[in-house]
Amino acid sequence: MEINDKIKAERNEAWREELRKSMKNKERAAIPRVKMPELDPGYRSRSYDEVNCGLSLEQALTEAKRCLDCPDPACMKGCPVGINIPKFIKNIERNNIAEAAATLKETSALPAVCGRVCPQEKQCEGLCIHLKMSGEAVAIGYLERFAADNAGEESAKERRTVQDCNGLKIAVIGSGPAGLSFAGDMIKSGYDVTVFEALHEIGGVLKYGIPEFRLPNNIVDREIESLKNLGVKFITNCIIGKTISYNELLEQGFRGIFIATGAGLPNFMNIPGENLSGVLSSNEYLTRINLMGANRSDTDTPVYFGKNVAIIGGGNTAMDSVRTARRLGAERAMIVYRRSEEEMPARVEEIKHAKEEGVIFMNLNNPIKYIGDEKGRVKQMVLQKMELGEPDASGRRRPVEIPGATETVDVDLVVVAIGVSPNPLIPSAFDGLQVSKWGTIIVNQETLETDLPDVFAGGDIIRGGATVILAMGDGRKAAAEMQKKLEIEN
Numbered sequence: 001m002e003i004n005d006k007i008k009a010e011r012n013e014a015w016r017e018e019l020r021k022s023m024k025n026k027e028r029a030a031i032p033r034v035k036m037p038e039l040d041p042g043y044r045s046r047s048y049d050e051v052n053c054g055l056s057l058e059q060a061l062t063e064a065k066r067c068l069d070c071p072d073p074a075c076m077k078g079c080p081v082g083i084n085i086p087k088f089i090k091n092i093e094r095n096n097i098a099e100a101a102a103t104l105k106e107t108s109a110l111p112a113v114c115g116r117v118c119p120q121e122k123q124c125e126g127l128c129i130h131l132k133m134s135g136e137a138v139a140i141g142y143l144e145r146f147a148a149d150n151a152g153e154e155s156a157k158e159r160r161t162v163q164d165c166n167g168l169k170i171a172v173i174g175s176g177p178a179g180l181s182f183a184g185d186m187i188k189s190g191y192d193v194t195v196f197e198a199l200h201e202i203g204g205v206l207k208y209g210i211p212e213f214r215l216p217n218n219i220v221d222r223e224i225e226s227l228k229n230l231g232v233k234f235i236t237n238c239i240i241g242k243t244i245s246y247n248e249l250l251e252q253g254f255r256g257i258f259i260a261t262g263a264g265l266p267n268f269m270n271i272p273g274e275n276l277s278g279v280l281s282s283n284e285y286l287t288r289i290n291l292m293g294a295n296r297s298d299t300d301t302p303v304y305f306g307k308n309v310a311i312i313g314g315g316n317t318a319m320d321s322v323r324t325a326r327r328l329g330a331e332r333a334m335i336v337y338r339r340s341e342e343e344m345p346a347r348v349e350e351i352k353h354a355k356e357e358g359v360i361f362m363n364l365n366n367p368i369k370y371i372g373d374e375k376g377r378v379k380q381m382v383l384q385k386m387e388l389g390e391p392d393a394s395g396r397r398r399p400v401e402i403p404g405a406t407e408t409v410d411v412d413l414v415v416v417a418i419g420v421s422p423n424p425l426i427p428s429a430f431d432g433l434q435v436s437k438w439g440t441i442i443v444n445q446e447t448l449e450t451d452l453p454d455v456f457a458g459g460d461i462i463r464g465g466a467t468v469i470l471a472m473g474d475g476r477k478a479a480a481e482m483q484k485k486l487e488i489e490n
Contacts, residue, residue: 176204241429
């Protein structure tokens, strides 16, 4: 059944008509988009409390009225996991929050996470009809978060249909968004699912890469607990290729394996001084703080607390790093980015929050050298001034050096956030697995199958650094394709 036919079949025509009679589309279109309540910038720049405070019931009910319940909802075409967006929003409008949350859970294992960190403005909201009408899309992300956070006890009991266990064992390597999404779909279809995680906590990049002021750990834990309640098993501190091998997984009876280990190997620029003390990757910086508690007095994990901190990069990870530096006491927390703000890949909301929290943006600058003191610790960076030339393959204007234009800036901590690559450990543990020159696992793009007959892969391990929701989409796709294959084999 096509998506649009499925939507129409699932809709309750009676309440659709009731809602349409209650308010005409012209009236709905006239409602202004809701504004997300936020913590005061002065307070939050020194606090790990979540910045976005969530919508009230009144705000959510009003925002839900803006949805026009389009016959051909374009918003769904922008959702990698296929959420029935009109259905969940209309249930909010009816004040049936539990049913709205249940609709989300039908296709998304992590709605409370996605409502916080997904780039809705580039996906579902980016295709909303309201953009053509009023210039402001329905706040789908805010409503998703609201429904997931306020579903109540009824939804917490996980009303998702779970088929009887068929006895087929499935292994998931990595507990990030791709792995969790895959595990959720497989367990609901009756498979015996075990997730293997190398770290001591479950959640992957959701735990080590995203700070609590943007995604609280208790939200991630709540989503993981719902998967446990469905029967998913988790094994931590287990490195596939070291703790257990691919062949041992097969010997233990696993019939299918999904690799979802992400991309945790940091990229560097290979410029002079990059090996100085005080120059580190965003992966290390954020992991030490988010996962290992280096910002807390009750842990002994060391981390640099700089006063003049430079973050190199312009993506969401760079914003997470620079805003973390502010919370760790940085007096001058700087974003150094070789293009202009318009070319930054970070979410507009994250840039806005960083500015409000006192972050300094040094756009059209590129570090070319770090200078150390007599103890080998970084004390300055040399920046090359840039200007924008013609667009490159990404569609963004290419940064070009301005000859002779450099500047030396004092720093005592540099965090490099210019992207990541897959860790080679997992691919090397699977003999016969084909890997690209970038270290990503090569898969059939239609099915996400690897060259090994029982192994699928998805998320950043096949894409390089991408988004949470794209990884989740891979998880769902791989689960559907693996099920097709196993059904034929059995």
